[in-house]
Amino acid sequence: MPSHPLFSDHTISLSATLAATIGLEEAVLLTVLNDAARLQSQPQARLNNDILRQQLPFWDDVTIRRVLRSLTDKGLLRIQGPMFPDAGGIIFHFGDEAATPASRPATTPQPARSQSGTPTSAQPAPARPAPMPQKWQPAEDTLQRLEQHGVPRAFSCAQLDAFVLQGQEQGSNRNDWNTRFFRHVKNQWVYTQNDASRFRREQERTAFNPVQDEARPITGDWRPSPDAHQILSRAGIDPQFIDDAVPEFILYWSERGDVFKTWNSKFIQHVRQQWARYTAAVEHSPMPVRIDAQWQPAEDCYDILKMGHIPRDFASSLVPEFVLYWRDSNQVHNSWNSRFLQYVKQQWGKRLAQKDQPTGEANGQQTGAQPGYTTAQASVHRLSDTSWAK
Template sequence: MSSSLIPERPLLVSPSLAATIGLEEACMLSILGDMAAFLPLSQANGRQWLDVDASWASRMMPFWTDHDIQRISRNLKDKGIILLASAPYTESQRLVISLETEFQAANLPSAPAFAPAHSGSHSANLIPHNWQPDRDLLAQLLQLGVPAEFAWQQVPEFIVYWRDRGDTKHSWGSAFLKQTKRKWEEKLSADATKRREDQEKNDRLREAEFLKRDQETPMHNQWRPSRDALEVLIKHANISLAFIEDTIPEFIVYWKEAGEVTKTWNSRFIQHVKRQWLRYHSALEHDSEPKRIPENWQPSHNTYDVLKLANIDLQFAQKQVPEFVLYWKDTNQMHSSWNTKFLQHVKYHWAKQHALTTVNSQQVNHAGQPIPHQSGRTRDSSLAEQLNDRSWAS
């Protein structure tokens, strides 16, 4: 072989073959096929072997690194397209390959039996019951992009069909080539159609899910703010999760009674919590010195403003004051903000009066076991339990 052909020899790659086994694999297979035509081949184990050293590989495949050559040749071996007898290329700097694959050798009969039907007499004849394609025919199909495994799967049906028809042909190989190529194209078309239908089905499902999420809905007892809404309030507005949970029951009560239907509950909830948070901070007593509750203690005007913003009836809140003061005077405890305590107390009883149950409303004891259902009446539990009970918002 004259070196003048290297590296100017053009590479011919079958598009259908590249689509089947991969572009790099098809390119290397074409190069190996050309090299097998002009380099000496050795005989071993009943096969012809092509021995390509690093100098030939670098001249014929200068666009690939050693690792690329090792990877692509291994892919061809794994696909059953070549036999690879050499050690990894990066170590041995050598490719010893045979284009006669193990698959073909295992499935093709001995030479007398698989001789092409057209290589003997030119007269037309019936298809033999044990007819099989020869190596040349399988190589032609591979060049057309038809895998050998698929071709072998068509043989039984091909024989049955033509024996039932009783037709005679000069070349059953040509008929098999045309029929198998057509069936492969039909399979590719059917696969493409199925993929397209599956994609369209998935698109319809996603669209339906999107429309469902975007659909207007009424407020209900199991409503919860979305994860995105909670993230906006906690991470961006720096509002405590406990405060957010406290606002959920009153938000649900108000909008259930309003009977409104919308698709923007999360946006409304964010604005609602932000307004309450601002009022809440303005109502806090900033005296850091804890003190006992005065006998004549009354909530501040700002406290009532926060309750009004939460749509809690002010007469209901005012009725809670005597019991609240009495309990905390009896306990003789000290706190730095009695307004904050009172806000929590009123919000809890307001939600409890409306028999509001959220998704996470089940209480548990210190051992993690559910607490039996309790009556909603105030006298069924101590004021301390009521003030500290946050199970409805947990």
């Protein structure tokens, strides 16, 4: 039977067992490097960057570098000299450490004995698997190892809240939390670099007018680009949370008066930090419950709102009508704190929008009153607006 017409060039023979053991991407790259090493007799194999790109035309340089890092982190490969593509090629060898645990002979540890022949104290047993502690912190050598891989310490610490929350929600018992944190931060760092490269290429492609590249202050009608919105949504952030963060972001930078040409990048960083703190701070009940008549938001809610420059007294003034609405609707939810945060941020955004409108009798408000928040008509309008509850 003739082969498929699409198979007209070089194919990579991949081991299914190897892919299931170390990962598909790692297995593909390790197979290519192994085939190249077989053709060379010296202990350290050499491979030109252009040849490596020809063998892997479906990957860009960022992906090849990331998978190479993954192989070295797992102890399956050793790179001598600069990492790809910092030099014209890579020098590598597999070494004894490249053997997988399944291929190494099993040995039974024997107790050490003193000169008199009596057994000495055995080595301490490895740590038993345990759940993620409430205030877990990574080891210092883990942070230093990330810095050696080019990840700033500040970036690693910024990923801690999301990692701890994920570990606690999974409820797994493990003894390798530092290893999992290392992999988590490395993956986030790769995503960040890819997003930054994409923005840079997009700016270079669309910068036909030199004026567009000039730094400028933020305006009241500024909105994040569709690419920025897509990047945040792909990171698992609620689209409503992204939209609610726009007014406070504009207010903060308007008051500062700074000028930048990368407002979308700053907005992505701002929303990611706010989302990490939000998901780490808001408690979720395992069972949905009806709101209590004496319900009050947790202190963590006020802390999150404070980071968004929303006054505490403004949020507190919305508690009675929030409780009244949900008591009357007789609905149940897992987290009333989360619902309250969404409601306050939406009302604050409407308040910021009303500041730019003239006040007076034409708007149904008394002169000198706080816009939209003092008259009975405004209160009825707010209670009838339930778009935030969806």
